[in-house]
Amino acid sequence: MNKLKVPIMGFTEEQETFRNEVRQFIKSEKDTFESQVDSWLSGYSPAFSQKLGEKGWIGMTWPKKYGGKERSSLERYIVIEELLAAGAPIAAHWFADRQTGPLFLKFGTDEQKEFFLPKIAKGRCFFSIGLSEPNAGSDLAAISTRAERTENGWVLNGMKIWTSGAHLSDYMIVLCRTSPKNPDRKHEGLSQLVVDLSSPGVTIRPIKYLTGEEHFNEVFFENVIIPEENIVGQEGNGWRQSMAELAYERSGPERILSTFPLLEELIGTLRENKDFQGMKEAMKLLSQLYSLRHMSIGIAQLLEEGADVNTTAALVKDMGTKFEKNVAEVARLIIASSPSMTSEVRFEKLLAQSILHGPGFTLRGGTTEILRGIVTKGVIAE
Secondary structure: OHHHOOOOOOOOHHHHHHHHHHHHHHHHHHHHOOOOOOHHHHOOOHHHHHHHHHHOOOOOOOOHHHOOOOOOHHHHHHHHHHHHHOOOOOHHHHHHHHHHHHHHHHHOOHHHHHHHHHHHHOOOOOEEEEOOEOOEOOOHHHOOOEEEEOOOEEEEEEEEOOOOOHHHOOEEEEEEEOOOOOOOOOOOOEEEEEEEOOOOOEEEEEEEOOOOOEEEEEEEEEEEEEEHHHEEOOOOEHHHHHHHHHHHHHHOHHHOOOOHHHHHHHHHHHHHHOOHHHHHHHHHHHHHHHHHHHHHHHHHHHHHOOOOOHHHHHHHHHHHHHHHHHHHHHHHHHOOOOOOOOOOOHHHHHHHHHHHHHHHHOOOOOOHHHHHHHHHHHHHHO
């Protein structure tokens, strides 16, 4: 079961000094944003993203010639962890930093790297990821959005759904068919295209949360013209490229820290109330978080080493999803409250956010059933 072995990583004294630098920055910015759960999805602030870009904390592991800082994955992990714990508004640049940048670095042309990466690193260019479709969610290989080749590029037609932040993004990486579907080999004939979301023929419609917030979207493509140079990697290699992206998507600290602001507020409230029995239940959550965090940090190191972490990342995402929902459930049970998005009591507001965002936890990054299938296949393959 080599795929499920994760190294135990610690942080050096120098890295902990860097962590304190990040914390001091967040503390200095506290008056500019309101902490919230799920801040990597719902906390949009281009101005805050630009501040992070100025600090060199977006694309920080990338080559300097593309706007990066060539820092380690563990240093990047520290930045992300601290921002998530603070509930900081990092959604604007999130997907570009987490997935699109690494995609370009691995499969993109020199022109794509030179054009997009410096803008992303500055916090001034935002991306969404176009994968799922109404009839191709868990069975992603069943997608039908298609791009037909023309003399100067492609014409794109189809639809994507559950597309995070598309209404606020500049571009989308779209997985589509560039060859006719083969029922026996559905994974073949797929490619990835960069779509300018301001292009004629692109329509974006919000799918509102129970909170009334707009995050997920339906995105329609009607005869959208895509230049030839906007294909990412090799034509027909889209499936492998998309799966490589998902390793980054499933293993990060956002899979365990989405509801951390609530957990922190829960512990503070229990301490203030001197509720020792409730504190025992909260400590159980902290012990789970401790284990999940070490797994996530270990995967960050494996990714830096170029290891295959698909199975382990799926496992962490599955366990993290369960943990994040448990935080809200435990908080609801051990403290009498009236959760409300408009409450002036911070605990009640964070609890309401966590409960109402909870149904989306099992959708994003792969449903629980699909993730467990990946883990099972990975173990059997060993």
